[in-house]
Amino acid sequence: MKINGKEIKIETATILSVVLEKQGFNLLKIAVMKNGDIIPKAEYDKTTVNDNDSLEVVSFVGGG
Amino acid sequence: MKIILNGKPFETQYSGLFEIRDKYFDSACITILNGFQTSDNLTVKDGDVINIIKKGVMPHKEELESLMAARHTPEVHGTVKKSRVAVCGLGGLGSNIAVMLARTGVGYLKLIDFDIVEPSNLNRQSYYVEHLGMYKTDALKEQIKKINPFIDVCCETVKLTGENCAQLLNGCDIICEAFDNPETKAMLTETVLSVFPDKKLVCGSGMAGYESSNKIVTKKVMKNLYICGDGEAEARPGNGLMAPRVSVCAGHQANMILRLIMGNEEP
Numbered sequence: 001m002k003i004n005g006k007e008i009k010i011e012t013a014t015i016l017s018v019v020l021e022k023q024g025f026n027l028l029k030i031a032v033m034k035n036g037d038i039i040p041k042a043e044y045d046k047t048t049v050n051d052n053d054s055l056e057v058v059s060f061v062g063g064g
Numbered sequence: 065m066k067i068i069l070n071g072k073p074f075e076t077q078y079s080g081l082f083e084i085r086d087k088y089f090d091s092a093c094i095t096i097l098n099g100f101q102t103s104d105n106l107t108v109k110d111g112d113v114i115n116i117i118k119k120g121v122m123p124h125k126e127e128l129e130s131l132m133a134a135r136h137t138p139e140v141h142g143t144v145k146k147s148r149v150a151v152c153g154l155g156g157l158g159s160n161i162a163v164m165l166a167r168t169g170v171g172y173l174k175l176i177d178f179d180i181v182e183p184s185n186l187n188r189q190s191y192y193v194e195h196l197g198m199y200k201t202d203a204l205k206e207q208i209k210k211i212n213p214f215i216d217v218c219c220e221t222v223k224l225t226g227e228n229c230a231q232l233l234n235g236c237d238i239i240c241e242a243f244d245n246p247e248t249k250a251m252l253t254e255t256v257l258s259v260f261p262d263k264k265l266v267c268g269s270g271m272a273g274y275e276s277s278n279k280i281v282t283k284k285v286m287k288n289l290y291i292c293g294d295g296e297a298e299a300r301p302g303n304g305l306m307a308p309r310v311s312v313c314a315g316h317q318a319n320m321i322l323r324l325i326m327g328n329e330e331p
Contacts, residue, residue, distance in 0.1 A: 029246040031253040033286055038257040041250075058253065058285050060246040063272045063299030064157040064310075 002054040010051055017044040020057065031058045068113045070123075071130030081106045081114070089116045099134035125214055132169050140326065141169060147325040148172040150236035152224055152252060154179075154200040156305055157268045158242030159190035160314035161321070166208040168322055172216045173208070174236055175201045178223040188307040224248075229255045233263070238321050241267040242314075244299070257289060264324045270294040271313035273303040280309065282316045282331040290324075290331060292316035 001008050003023060010019065016039065020027060032039045033056040039047055049055065067074050069084070078084045081095050082105040096115040097106050108114065113134050117123055123131065133141040147170050151158045154177035162175060181195040181203050195203035201219035208217050220232055229252065233239055239260075241252050249267060256265045270293035271280060279294040293313050299305050320331065 029250050031250050031257065031289075033257075036287075038254060040254055040258060056286055058250075058289070058291065059295075060249040060253075060267070060269045061293075061296060061298035062244060062246045063270070063297070063305050064153060064155050064242050064244040064249075064268055 001049055001051050004055070004057055010049065013048045013050050015045060016047040016049055016055075019049055019055075020044070023057075025057060025059060029060050031060075032056070065108070065110050067108060067111070068130070070115055070117070071126040071133075076108075079108050081108055084108065084114065085116050089118075092119060093117060094119055096131065096134060099137070128212070128214065136169065144169045144322070144325055145171040147238070148174070148236045149238045149240060149321060149325075150174040150176060150233050151240045151242055152176045152233075153241070153243035153248075154189075154204055155185065155242065155244050156188040156307075156310035157271075157314045157317065158240070159200065159204055160311055161240055161242060161318045162204055163190050163207065163211065164314070164318040165321065166211050166215050166217075168318070169212065170215065170321075170325070172218070172236075174218045174220060174232075175204055176220045176222065176224055176232060177201055178221060188305055188310045224252065226251055226255050230259045233260065236263070238264045238266065238324055240317060240321060241265060242317070246298070253289065257286070261288070264288050264290070266290045266292065266317050266320050266324070268293050268313050268317055270297045271309050272297040272299040272305050274306060274309060277309065277312045280312050280316060282320050284329070284331045290320050292320060 001010055035054055065076055076084055081097055085093055085095050093116045098113050115131050149165055149170050151162045154175055177200045179200055181191045181198050181200055185191055191203050199221045201221045205217045205219055208215055239256050241249055243249050269291050275297055282292045285291050
């Protein structure tokens with residue numbers, strides 16, 4: 001699968017929140033698109049990703 | 065010869081800018097020919113747009129419109145005037161962005177913030193000592209009225225949440241994210257992209273401290289999502305938010321909003 005264009009290897013269908021946490025993302029400070037669709041935070045634990053999926057993850061830092 | 069004088073069609077026999085000025089106004093007035101302020105007696109041609117204004121005096125609505133149209137070109141001015149932008153969060157980014165958009169002539173601004181002006185805001189936010197204790201929405205509306213009294217400003221003094229977001233932002237074409245808190249930034253991004261798939265969202269992320277200005281960039285990261293900033297420099301103890309870099313980022317966001325208004329989707 002791909003995260004922000006980078007190839008990541010996953011063996012089986014995996015829960016989205018597990019994949020994101022393993023990649024070091026703070027789940028509260030990101031917005032995620034899976035194959036072009038926005039995934040709300042409430043769905044992170046219910047969504048699975050497969051090896052042919054593509055994620056776009058935007059991370060925010062504080063300050064404004 | 066037919067010209068546009070201070071926003072109105074006008075017929076004159078004079079072809080020198082100063083002759084027109086001296087005939088219909090007085091020699092102390094400022095002369096602007098097709099958006100260019102000049103102190104030379106330039107030749108006026110048929111169809112030229114001329115503004116002759118008294119120094120230091122507030123012009124009438126038509127005159128101000130004509131001045132801005134001449135500065136920005138009539139096409140840009142007309143398009144910007146029709147645009148509707150929501151600014152979410154009125155801190156260092158949002159207050160400066162709102163002021164820039166007002167100066168640019170954005171016709172409708174929705175200002176959203178629940179907080180009041182505090183002394184610690186004055187190092188970077190567009191507020192004055194006289195605003196301390198006021199709601200940021202009201203303080204900013206007051207400033208915008210002094211910059212361009214003909215802009216329609218709508219204040220929403222509430223905390224933007226996932227629940228009220230859709231109702232508050234409905235009716236605006238472009239949404240500007242200008243919060244301080246990264247979790248709120250993420251919440252707004254997620255909500256706008258899912259509820260309003262056709263609206264454009266321009267966010268800020270990473271502008272603390274006094275690292276190089278050149279690290280601050282505008283990126284298009286998803287369809288309809290733009291992020292300005294260096295993506296890294298978060299506000300934390302020892303690396304606070306300061307006026308110059310926050311203003312650089314605010315300028316990036318305001319210019320991206322202007323580009324989107326003009327139909328240019330490239331960052």
